Amino acid sequence: MSDAFPVDGETDGRAISAEEVEAVLRDHYGLSGTINSIAGRRHPYFLIDNGHMRYLLKAAPADDPEQDVEGEHALMRHVARSPDGPRVPEPVAARENGDVVRLSLADKEYRVRLLTFLDGSPPPTEGPFSEEAIAAFGTLSAALTKSLEGFEHPVLDRVPELDLRRAGPLVVELLSTVEDHSARDMIAKAMVTSLRRIQPLGAKLRIQPSHQNLTGLSVVGDIREGDWRPDGLTDFTGIARGWLVAGLATSCAFLLQRNGGDPFAILPAARAYHALYPLTEAELEALWPLVVIRIALTAATAEHRHAADPESYEAAAEAEERRSLLAKVAEASPALMSAAILDACGIAKTMPVIGRLLPEIDPDRIRLVDLGMTSAHFREGNWAEPEIDWKLLAHVAWETGMGSTRYGEFRLSRTKTNTHGRPENFALHIDVCVPAGTVAAAPFSGRLKAAGPRLVLSGAGLTLHAEGLACEHAEDTELAPGDAIGTVAGAEGSVGGLRLRLCRDPELVPPLFSTAEQAGIWSIVCPSPSALLGIDIDAPQPEERARLVRGWREYLYDGAGRLLLDFSGAAGLVGHSRRELASAAERQLLLLDAAPEKASHAEEEYRRRMAALLPDELDRAFFTESPAAAAQLVVELKAGRDDLAVADETATGYGRLGHYAWAFEETGLVPDILIAGSPAATGFVGVFTRSEIAAGHLDERTPRSIGAASFAMANAALELLEKEALRENARETGAYLKTFLERFSERFPTVVAVHGNGLDLAIDYDGDAEALGARLRRNGVLVTNEGTGRLPLRPPLCLAPESAYFFIEILEDILSES
Known part of the structure; x- marks a missing residue:
């Protein structure tokens, strides 16, 4: 429970008068001041302000267990005196030289204690936390853990309310009363999947004192430039011996919930924690499964409450909210999240030594095909043709007999026009063309998990996924490095095709592509298969991803394949790259x-x-x-x-x-x-x-x-x-654009007026036009800003109607959010 702010709960109805509190303060602590009762607590709480300091007087029934109170007081004093610890309240000794005074108040027997009041604000009740606030949670948790080193007390032997070490049995018990099969199955599946990942790591996880339930209810903070950040601890009931990383996982689960279920929102907390109190590689790999386990536990708890009170709207709503969060979290790849956490904390995984997959092939004869953003193979929009990448690879292979695509390349063909979201265009695989019948050998020792059209060889720390091999072994065959796997499929004298991927996670079927934003993380999970061919097949990375490198008609492309509609006027009349x-x-x-x-x-x-x-x-x-x-x-x-x-x-x-x-x-x-x-x-x-x-x-x-x-x-x-009748297109498409813009001027107060004709339009914007232009760019539209409240819109005259509609969609979304 918080020692600074009340939470809603049951009250025992006892009324201790201000006069009685005044007498307690005077007779047992030598203090006086303004007394304010704090409502909403199970037991009487009073805030005391003497003009110099503020105190919290807490009265608990005399028959409540004393050990936890004594232990929490010992914790407070230990953390308060540690140079590394966060801000905490401290117990105030009574004149009787004890921390607790037994008294009869309002005809009841109480144990009374007085604490210094920890100033600060509770977390805001709505909205996501900033990256700085999330990092502050990690720093506070790590600082507390660091300050607890050397502390010994029986209070540390208590079992946290939701001990993640006992998560499996706890969930089974909670779900035993739940009749909703879909909810029960989803929670059970998430638990089993995550527990399977924790099992080989369990023996490597440190057990030591830490806060196992550090959430928004446990802290206070201050507000800096409108941004709340935690810096003080008010709740000590969750401090106990347990998995060190489990405490951070609990905080991350809370932060993830507050930030809409975005898995990557937890990275600043992990990075900040690790910077102050380094975690081992095993603990960092266990963090994400433990986050999922914590969320599954809270979902099971909510379902259990709903089952006990099916008529309660609040219980039903909470169960639905927890289910929704778990569903969103379960969609995230555990391997990707572990890689993201390791990357955020600066931990690099070493690449196992592997041999060549095609030992008979001379690596120097393999010709690489450029399918990137500036490739000379692409012109006049031909990158939109179906199977264009395969066609270009086949052309190269036809000329030389051998060819390969490049790993880590931002593929131009994967960027589609007039679509929302980031393109998945960063290649995590290679396609290789070599003579059919070429012998393939195991590049490392491992077991064949699959031997069909998609061969899967699982080794220690690395798995090979290969398509296009005629395999001569059955599943579960153990292979040593250099053992023959099979041959490249295809008719004699023809050129066969292989698709090759490596993955560090034996349970994951790796994707073929990732977005540019996740390229660095996915390249850790799915490293380069260069060693399989014996040559460097990695594509050079653009120095500036956001730099524009290609244009076509009304479109612009940056180095990472992100598409922009050009409304800046720079495309001229007929568009780019004609x-x-x-x-x-x-x-x-x-x-x-x-x-x-x-x-x-x-x-x-x-x-x-x-x-x-x-x-x-x-x-x-x-x-x-x-x-x-x-x-x-x-x-x-x-x-x-x-x-x-x-x-x-x-x-x-x-x-x-x-x-x-x-x-x-x-x-x-x-x-x-x-x-x-x-x-x-x-x-x-x-x-x-x-x-x-x-x-x-x-x-x-x-x-x-x-x-x-x-x-x-x-x-x-x-x-x-x-x-191309571009003047007529300017008239028709421009009229379409202007009609919608004028409707926006009626719907949105910030759109003051619309000017112009054809494809020479402008919006008078009652707001930050520069910020509007920046938001448009982030969402896929390039405009110019002339330093005024007017936003010119000058696309090329070849602007397609579907592109105009796409622009209207984007602008409408931005104006609606504003």
């Missing part, structure tokens, strides 16, 4: 890029195309290297005249507005000067004007820094605009 533009640039570069004497044919062609797109009045064209140079040219053309109309169409031209090719067309007026960027976003800026305005500006030569390839790409972009 073959037509690349081919035009290559063709021009192979002919001539810099024309030393007169304009290139590509430039002349671009002038002709622009003349057809613009009003006849704008018959003179100049090209500059940058927007700044274009602005300077406009100043020169105006030559001090204020009556000239200038239209800047760098963001609106070429049909981006949908209904018009140029924004000025909506006014019905032709500007005197028009500024337009390259439709291919190649860097140059065009300035178009009337002959009479340009008459005094004799130099129309294009700077040599603007090569012919830039104009060739611009011409290709203009062709694409017409061929």
Whole structure:
């Protein structure tokens, strides 16, 4: 029970008066102060404030056992005097030189004791804990354990309420009254699975004094910058001898429950505990199974209460909540969680020595195929084709006879467009093509757990999963290193295919891929199979995973294969990485890029195309290297005249507005000067004007820094605009987007107004527009922020309707959460 804050419970109805408490304080402790009764406790509690310190006076029936009270007082004094311990209350000695005073109060016999009151706040009742608060739990638990070293008292021999060493029998007893078969079976399965993992570790787990029930009810803390963090202990009833790591597991189970069942939420607590009070590798491997066991125990307790009182809504709700939490926790891979805990604590597992699987193959003849984010094999979205990875591997194998994919590669083909969540694209396996009939040998000693289409060889600390071998042995055959397993399946003279995986967990069927976020952890569970082939088959890791490395139409890809919808305007009009533009640039570069004497044919062609797109009045064209140079040219053309109309169409031209090719067309007026960027976003800026305005500006030569390839790409972009009817797409898809955005302005107060037409839109946001842009990026949309409350939305004109809808979904979710 807490010595600082009351919890709801039964009261015994005895009323001890303030006058009686005042007399106790005066006569037995020499103290006085303001007295406040604390309601909601089984026995009378009083908070005493004398202006300098606060105290807690506790009255318990005289026939309550004294040993626990004496032991808890000894614990308090020991921890309080330890340089490593957390903040704790201390017993105040009475004038009679004892900690407990026997008195008759309100016509009853009581044992009264006085403790210093531990200032602080209880945990917030709702919401997840921050990483810092979770780490603080680990630090507090470790500090307490460290402070208990050398403490001896019979109180340590008491049995904790839910002793994880006795979890099996406890669950059997609790479930004996439960008739809900599905609940009972789920709890039993979780217990059996976890106990099986604890069994080989049990003898290695240290038994020593620790807090076996350290949860939110046991602590107080302070609030720093709005974040609550525990730093004081108020409950000592859970301190006993037990598995050292079981105490941390109990705290982790509580933290996991508060953080929505996210298994990885416990990592800061494990890391902080280990940093202060190092755990052994066996204890760290036991931590996750013990967390599951604790949650299963609490679920069984809740089901037992529900069975005893089936009409109770509260009991039913608690049972459902505990079942839901256990179901979520049981979905987590135990091997993955153990690896995550070891990784968080900086414990590296050594790789067993293994031999080659295909000893007849010359490793240097195996050609690796690049299936990563920047592979030259991928172009024009062909990575979305079915079985593209196998096709590319087969092509390599056909040329050389042998080929292999790479381990630890972020596969481009695994990133799907317009999908929520992170792609599972980090390869934890390799696919290998070698001649059929090639002999395969055991790379290490082990037992064949499976010998069918998926061969499983389980050894000491490592398991091989191999598909594509014709195995000549029966299951349970024991093999020594180098023993023949079988041959690569396939017709004589053909190329056979193998799929190979290694796993440290003999009970786990390892996944083929993981997300980028879990790649480091999964690579511990499923290490590289390079040694099986005798060559380095590990893909190089990107230096910056979040750095954008590839584009295609309206999409961008970072180094880890995360997909972004590009609404930033950087994709230009026709989108990223269009073959037509690349081919035009290559063709021009192979002919001539810099024309030393007169304009290139590509430039002349671009002038002709622009003349057809613009009003006849704008018959003179100049090209500059940058927007700044274009602005300077406009100043020169105006030559001090204020009556000239200038239209800047760098963001609106070429049909981006949908209904018009140029924004000025909506006014019905032709500007005197028009500024337009390259439709291919190649860097140059065009300035178009009337002959009479340009008459005094004799130099129309294009700077040599603007090569012919830039104009060739611009011409290709203009062709694409017409061929793919991109102006019409801007009108239709833009109208769809604007309709939904305007609905958002009615639903969400932060969306003040929606501006623009076609695919040149903007939101006036009454809030932190920069934060909104950051949240959009985290959820898969790239936008620019101009440092104002306006958020521009400028996707390329090739934006597909399904991509527009995906953007609307993301924005709606973010606005709803806000």
